[in-house]
Every structure is written in C-alpha cells, then in structure tokens.
Amino acid sequence: MTRVFSGVKPTGHLTLGNYLGAMRQWAAVDQHRAEALFCIVDLHALTVDHDPARVRRLSRQAATLLLAAGLDPRLCTVFVQSHVDEHARLSYLLECVATDGEMRRMIQYKEKAVREQRRGGSVRLSLLTYPVLMAADILAYRTDEVPVGDDQAQHVELSRDLAVRFNQRYGHTFTVPRATLPTVAARVMNLQDPTAKMGKSDDTGPGIVYLLDDPDVVRKKVMRAVTDSGHDVVYDRAARPGLANLLEILAACAGGEPAELAGGYDSYGALKKDTAEAVVEALRPVQERHRALCADPGYVEEVLRDGAERARAMARPTVDAAYGAIGL
C-alpha cells in the first residue's frame, strides 16, 4: 500500500492556506487511499525565536484542528514529532549525507534567515539544517508520497536527493519519496500582499484567514483584500495576482475553475462577497467539530499517545536499518 506522510508546523494558528493547500486533501483523499501519517512537527518550531508554552499550546491546537478537518485516527496516524525519537536519530545520519551548499540554496532558509536578522535576532543553526530534519521525518517511514503545498516542493526534492545518495553510498535503505501537489489552491496568497503566501508564521492578521476566525472576521478580511486597479474580473495570475488569488480561493471553496468563475462577475465587490461566503461555509464544519473536540481534551490526548506508538513502531526498523547500513 502507498505510504503517505505530511505535517504542519505549530508556529502559529493554522490558516486557510494550510487547509485548502494541505489538510483538506489529506482528509478527503489521502487517508482513504493510502497508509497515511500526519505529524505536528514541533521540533521545526524551535528553529526560530519562540515561546515554549505557546508551541505546546499550538501543537495541541493543530492536532485538534487536524481531527476537526476530518482526519480519522481509525484511518490514519496523527502524532507529534517530538514524541518519536527516531526523527532526531535519523536526522543526524542524514546531516552526514547532506552538504552545506545544498542547505544554503534552500529558498525558505534564505527568506527566514533574512527575517530573523531583520528582527535583530541571530539565525539558529537548526534553521539551516531544518530541511534535513524534514527529510528524516519523511524517510523514516519509507514514505512514497508527500502531499504538500507548492512552498514545500523544494524540501521534498532534497529528501529525494538524500535518499538516493544514502542508498548509493550505504546500500538500499530508503524509499525515494515524491511530492504530490494539490490541483487547486497549491499556493493561497496573503490577502493584503498577493505576492506573499498566506503563511501562519507571519501572524500579522489582516491578510491571513485563520481557521478559527469568526465568520464576521473572515468576511471583513476578504472584503478588504487588496485587488488590482481595473474593473473587469479576469483570471491572470501574473498581471492581476490579487484577483487571481480570490478566484482561486473561491474555486477551492465552492468548486469550479478560476478562469470560468471570472466570467460570472462584473464587479470586484460581488466577487469578494461570494468568496467571503464560500470561505465561511468551508470553515463552518471544521469550526463546529473543533468546538466539540475542545470539550473532550482527553480524546485528543489519547489519539496523540496512540499515534506516537504506531509511528514509533513504523519508524524504528527503518532507522535501525540506516544505522546498520552505515555499520554502527
């Protein structure tokens, strides 16, 4: 059976980008067609300045939201990365296979390092090596497919390179994974700056729709989205990125193709109104299930405990085999 692995970072509240670009697909498709693992990658949240208590809270919230989005622990494994030692154990071996130059070429590293420096902070070494830990997350489970948004494709590519290199050097140990991108909403953009992705880590508010935003907050954010000058509604990603983003969000939430949907509107206002309602409707069931799950915290705890046990049992043989292949 195909094995699928993917994760979310507990660095901020989960966004509409996370939902449309990843979680929704995991729940609707991946957990049914494959042996799937979904991980709250809390070790990755330590690569930048953070408040430990907040990371713990956000990890729990992310787990609750994954279940609220429809992940079913009877069909898939939901767990927290730091609960399974194999990730860090394997990461070290892969650091001995990866190169310094390879790490420095990672686009996200360059972007985030600049951001940390601007804030006056120093860049943690783990920010540089983070893609190696991500490769360990993926390779430890002999993963075939990694369903991710567009922004993570380069990291999955690195995991492939490291798997191939390790296998060549030490003998066949890892499955070589591949990224699978969603056909719609692979890159939901910030409503206030449609040249930047809607990323939770920015936590600045008005351009980001959070999964737990009240319907009125969602409406306000969508209605205030930056559009382009002009009046006609056309789908053109390069020339009209703000409009294209709204059309893609509408298509992802209500169905249809962005270019065709554009033909049905003669004003930006009408498009924004329909998009806002479509987002509110898409989030409604998730928010309802989230409320119900929050009333039963013991359940989420139990899912995570059980998930870690299952994940450990799957990862250990592979990571042991990797140590064995090196002769340790």
Ligand code: ADP
């Ligand atoms: P973030 O950038 O929000 O910290 P994560 O690294 O936790 O994202 O990603 C969780 C999943 O959500 C990944 O599969 C990622 O590709 C996807 N994702 C994140 N932001 C977006 C976005 N704006 N559009 C589409 N997919 C996204």
